Amino acid sequence: MKRSILALQLATLLCMLAVSTVFSQHTRIKNVVLVHGAFLDGSGWEGVFHQLVAKGYNVTITQHTLRSLEEDTAAVNRVLDQQDGPVILVGHSYGGVIITASGNHPKVAGLVYIAAHAPDANEHRADLVKTYPSAYTSLIKGKDGFDYLDPAHFPADFAADLPREKALFMAHAQMPTADKCFQGIVQQPAWRVKPSWYMVAEADRIIHPGLERFYAKRAQSKKVVEIKGGSHAIYASRPKEVAALIEDAAKGAL
Template identity: 75%
Template structure:
């Protein structure tokens, strides 16, 4: 049994010592790179997991999926594929790879086949107003508003650093459409960020329910940067996925 939600993930001995799946691939979202996963990486590697963090460019959706598929192919056995934010769209496509045993969505999009996220956002509006769309087709989050909108539960110094270390993201990736969402065919776990301003928490709950996620964890007060701000809770959910993916109900 895992207790999560308070920032102090609890891991059972069974999960620590006898996990069936040892490989984890972490996929970052828009505007940032994989460094935000460092806390989760440390939590997992200290418990014997083999963890790989992807570094896709955020310039083209198909290219991002190809990078993640390459990393998945390099695993020496089945893996748990984890995505944050836009990374959820990437893992929904790349998760069809045969090495993927389960999917974990961390405050992430999980679109259906042919579904436009813009339509979902109209139904579940986001709270933030800080997106800056460049004339060159690349977007960023206004650094002056980044801490408030993206990372309110991180120390201000770290949030400010993240704001000023952004990776401009091609606007076209937000319009990418997938054809075969892996969450329809493979088990999923979902973490809802209860105070998310980038993705409406109600949309996150919708995604989790539609995917019939085996466990949904909601972090009260969690910002969109929950993958960085709550590494123990995130790691606990991934460990649960690693322990149970592939098992028959």
């Protein structure tokens, strides 16, 4: 008799766990698209990728050219077209500008900004930087209109909370970025019509942390997470925290 009761209880527990798993899968958005920022490609998202894939998310990392906002937005839109359902769109740094434009895609359900710009309509980021000046001094402007960060200063300015060996590798694997990217204007900011989440890097030298807080407050982000000691490279240095915020968005954007 006792064995029968225990067997019934075990069967009930297993059934409840199965139902719980199915329920959780249907109460979150499973598709995540990660958009990199200026100077680097999408490889910095590797840690976040592994965190999310291990929990059953379908993750796509974009590789755009950094030649202009229009070209980068078109590249991200092509990736969004390929998704099989609603998407959480995540942007780091200049990638925030891209998702602010591409976020209007009908498949995008929510936006996650990781130490990223979130401009308003027809807003010049240079005007905001006057109020919230950046701390870095490593920008080198190329004569051909493509810019990069001085590798000697890259670790301190961009990735101070990464192991120095990794920061140096990133410094020497830069993608020169066109001035046109920084001059691009968004016409219809997606954060005005879709929910957003924001992560502030408290020790950011590329985008002033005060500007990041301003963006988050203006967008009325549903959740704002501040990373103490976080450099501009938090998307690479703090993958667990970044993935956790993306998961919050995946569950909260339905």
